[in-house]
Amino acid sequence: CPWKGERFPCHGCNLLxxxxxxxxxxxSCCLSPTRTVLEKVVKVRVAKPATAGTYKTVFDFCAGRCRHNSESVIHENAYHSKFHHCFSLTSNASGANLTQVETRLLGIDVIVGRQGDSCDxxxxxxxxxxxxxxxxxxxxxDVMQRYMSCNGSCLASAGADQxxxxxxxxxxxxxxxxCLYTRTQSMLSCDGxxxxxxxxxxxA
Incomplete structure (x- = not known):
């Protein structure tokens, strides 16, 4: 049968x-081959624990990612915006998509603190x-260098203050x-x- 209608529609989606x-x-939007690549998807863990398995198919990845997204929740009990079903892969420290990061920070005040202060x-x-x-x-x-001088240096470190x-x-x-960032996401803390x-x- 001939295909009717739009394939992989993204109605109500922010593509950034x-x-x-x-x-x-x-x-639907996530399933588009132009947005989600199988070779990358099969390396993504279903959950954070090291014992968690990885996604087997693009559909499994999309169905799982769109259902669970901690980044869309604010203060653990409310959605940050109506766009709270997200499928993007988490970016890393060396290749951040700044436009995408800025979009995810909408409604968030990014503040450089005083010496010795925790984020709390x-x-x-x-x-x-x-x-x-x-x-x-x-x-x-990439993100820190937009808010801080960093003196041309950005180093991996280990501490709850990053x-x-x-x-x-x-x-x-x-x-x-x-500037200092941590490679251990579990160390990120508001009170460090x-x-x-x-x-x-x-x-916020």
Missing amino acids: SQCCSSYEFCV AVCKSRGKLCVMNKLSLLNQC PAEVVDDAPRDLYPGA SHQYTRRLCPC
Whole structure:
């Protein structure tokens, strides 16, 4: 039979953020070969634990990703926007799509904190709360360099105060002026702080 109608329609979807207002069109849009590649999908874990399996097909990936998306939730009990069915792959620190990141940060105030302050303290000083699930979006060199000087240096580190910038008067062995990100997503925290860093915080 000849195919009738539009294949892989994306009605009600924001193609920059790859988020949609309905689950059905999210899955449909995601299934397009121009947006989702099988070779990448089969490397994605169904859940965070290391024991979790990976997706077997593009359909399984799309059906799963569109249903579950922690980035679309704010303060754990409300959706950030009506576009809360998302299928995008998580970007990494070296290849962030800045336009996509900016779209996901709509409604979020990105604030550079004072030296030694946690993001909880930074956001509270503005009458807001730290949005924990947005920290991973800021934990990327490309993004940090838009808000901080970084002195041309962005280094992988290990600490609950990342993403952050080391203050200029820090001891030399702490790389004054450098931006720091963590490769361990589980370490991202709203309450982390360090006496020689200024945090980059998502507040709402």
